Amino acid sequence: MSNCAIVGINWGDEGKGRMVDLLTERFDVVVRYQGGGNAGHTVINEKGKFALHLLPSGVFRSGVMNVLGNGVAVDLEHLWNEIQDLGSRGVPVTPENLCISDRASLLLPWHRTLDGLEENRLAGKKYGSTKQGIAPFYSDKYQKKTLLAGELLYPEHLKAHALDLLEWKNLTLTGVYGAPPVTAEELLGWLEDYGEKLRPYIRDTGKYLKQAVGSGKRVLFEAQLGSLRDLDYGIHPYTTSSNPIAAYAPVGSGCPGVKIDEVVGVVKAYSTCVGEGPFVCEMFGEEADALREAGGEYGATTHRPRRVGPIDLVATRYGVECQGTTGLALTKLDVLSYLDKIPVCARYLVNGQETDDFPFPVLLQDAKPVLEYLPGWKTDISSVRRWEDLPREARDYVEYVEKALGTRFDYVSVGPERDAIILR
Ligand code: GDP
Numbered sequence: 159m160s161n162c163a164i165v166g167i168n169w170g171d172e173g174k175g176r177m178v179d180l181l182t183e184r185f186d187v188v189v190r191y192q193g194g195g196n197a198g199h200t201v202i203n204e205k206g207k208f209a210l211h212l213l214p215s216g217v218f219r220s221g222v223m224n225v226l227g228n229g230v231a232v233d234l235e236h237l238w239n240e241i242q243d244l245g246s247r248g249v250p251v252t253p254e255n256l257c258i259s260d261r262a263s264l265l266l267p268w269h270r271t272l273d274g275l276e277e278n279r280l281a282g283k284k285y286g287s288t289k290q291g292i293a294p295f296y297s298d299k300y301q302k303k304t305l306l307a308g309e310l311l312y313p314e315h316l317k318a319h320a321l322d323l324l325e326w327k328n329l330t331l332t333g334v335y336g337a338p339p340v341t342a343e344e345l346l347g348w349l350e351d352y353g354e355k356l357r358p359y360i361r362d363t364g365k366y367l368k369q370a371v372g373s374g375k376r377v378l379f380e381a382q383l384g385s386l387r388d389l390d391y392g393i394h395p396y397t398t399s400s401n402p403i404a405a406y407a408p409v410g411s412g413c414p415g416v417k418i419d420e421v422v423g424v425v426k427a428y429s430t431c432v433g434e435g436p437f438v439c440e441m442f443g444e445e446a447d448a449l450r451e452a453g454g455e456y457g458a459t460t461h462r463p464r465r466v467g468p469i470d471l472v473a474t475r476y477g478v479e480c481q482g483t484t485g486l487a488l489t490k491l492d493v494l495s496y497l498d499k500i501p502v503c504a505r506y507l508v509n510g511q512e513t514d515d516f517p518f519p520v521l522l523q524d525a526k527p528v529l530e531y532l533p534g535w536k537t538d539i540s541s542v543r544r545w546e547d548l549p550r551e552a553r554d555y556v557e558y559v560e561k562a563l564g565t566r567f568d569y570v571s572v573g574p575e576r577d578a579i580i581l582r
Contacts, residue, residue: 161377162420163404166384167477169431170402171457171464172424173489173571175199178215178380180569180576181422186375187223187367188216191410192400193382194231194265195240196290198457202574205249212237214380217244217251223370224251225363228261229400229410231295232307234352235267258356259363259412260308267348268327268340269294269304275335284434296389296399303327307360310353320345364412371416379407379418385477394519396435404481422568423483425474425559427491429503430455430464436522439467439503453493468501468529471562476516478563487569488556492578497534500555503527504562532558540573545582 164181166172179201182188195211202208203218210217212233214224226232237258241251269291276294277284287293298304303323309316321342328339371377383402386392390401401410404421408414428449431437441449446466449455455464478486494500505512505528508521512528535549542548548556548570560566570580 160419161371161379161416162422163379163381163407163418164422164424165381165404165481165483166402167423167425167474167481167483167486168384168429168470169386169437170197170383171430171432171455172384172426173487173574174381174424175201175210175215176489176571176574176576177422177424177487177569178378179203179218180579182216182219182222182378184376185216185222185378187225187370187377188214189225189227189367189377189379189407189411190214190230191227191379191381191407192229192402193398194290194292194295195233195236196288196292196398197382199382200574203576206247208244208247208249211240213240213244213251213256216378216380217249217255220255222255223366224256225367225411226256226258226262227363227411228259228263229406230259230262231265231292231299231400232258232262233265233270233291234356235348236265236290238352238355253358256359257361257363257366258307258359260306260311260360261364261412262307263295263299264305264307265291265295266304266345268331269298271331271337272335275331275337279335287433293399305349310349310357310360316349316353317346320349367411367413367416371413377411377413377416379404379411381407385480386473388480391480393435393522396433404483420484421482423478423481423486425469425477425486425488425563425567427469427488427494427555428453429467429470429473432457432462432464436519436525437465437467438473438506438522438525439470439527440465441467441501448496449493452496453490467527468503469559470503470527471559472503472506472514472516474559475514475563478565483565485568486563486565487571488559488567489571491552491556491570492538492540492572494555495535495537495539498536499531500534501529501531502558504530540578542572543577543580545570545580548580
């Protein structure tokens with residue numbers, strides 16, 4: 159593997175963090191290229207169990223450089239707290255193993271405030287925001303109305319720019335939402351406080367990456383969320399506000415000309431979805447509770463119970479196409495071991511017609527799942543490490559999904575631990 163992106167194929171929470179943690183041993187650099195602290199990767203390794211939000215999953219490997227690219231929503235406060243938390247648990251994060259792109263835009267405290275105010279205004283029509291400020295942040299980024307991390311290195315310029323933005327933002331806070339204005343002291347104090355702490359991490363990461371790639375270092379691009387949450391290709395408007403697809407990795411990493419040799423798509427053996435929006439394959443009642451419990455499906459950042467369902471082959475096939483994968487990993491196969499028969503959503507029923515194609519988002523609302531059932535294996539498979547040692551029914555399930563997707567699974571994960579993996 160030379161340069162590789164690890165991306166989510168579904169609605170997020172597929173276990174990307176676990177795959178990045180496994181594969182980082184082959185890479186010198188791990189780059190986050192989009193999103194912010196709104197989702198969480200759970201990583202379990204010899205150092206313990208960790209929920210990462212903003213930090214790349216390469217922080218656990220010594221000798222790996224981690225980069226927060228220009229496409230990331232950098233919330234200095236959130237990032238600093240995460241660095242402190244890891245440090246207190248024996249995982250040092252210093253400028254030696256983390257750098258922040260000088261071109262990354264800053265997620266400011268008012269983005270979190272606005273996220274909450276807008277969700278309250280929407281009330282019953284809310285989108286299920288994690289209230290981390292992501293949508294207001296990206297809106298401002300594309301209006302060029304936020305600060306770049308690199309501006310922290312130029313304090314006089316920073317102050318003048320921040321005060322201009324403050325005047326503008328207070329018009330929205332007070333005028334649109336009737337909220338109290340942010341004061342200059344609050345904003346400048348926050349910038350000074352966290353800027354002081356994080357300034358040493360800021361550098362021209364584009365230049366760093368170009369040099370790293372040029373000198374033969376291998377780069378891993380790490381995405382957050384999954385295809386169906388992509389701003390352009392997902393279940394609009396229940397998407398995130400950035401592009402988790404691999405095609406965005408060069409842009410959001412700071413190395414727009416870089417060639418990505420491999421794209422590993424992470425597929426979950428069943429479906430989960432956090433928040434609002436259409437979720438065609440959703441299960442309810444006791445059946446759903448049992449799957450949620452078996453998979454421990456509660457959000458790493460929000461602790462919200464995730465919505466669950468069988469694997470959705472229509473959405474997953476679309477997700478694979480969006481990512482342009484060169485290989486796939488299947489995660490959480492062990493979770494299905496309790497089932498007598500395994501449901502799969504094989505097709506959708508849309509306007510009375512069965513279809514294999516993922517429909518335009520508006521049509522998802524009334525789409526119905528067409529279910530098929532495969533035999534279960536009813537055996538604990540979490541200690542299996544070789545493909546041929548899996549029960550026949552488990553192999554049949556994997557092969558059935560592969561056939562439906564038209565792509566092979568190179569990795570089958572049977573537990574959250576680093577070594578609970580079957581390589582094929
Ligand atoms: P990410 O955001 O895509 O990294 O996914 P999350 O961390 O939100 O969710 C994946 C969860 O599943 C985490 O708690 C992982 O520890 C866990 N996990 C990952 N792979 C497996 C697996 O194969 N089996 C089981 N039982 N858990 C897994």
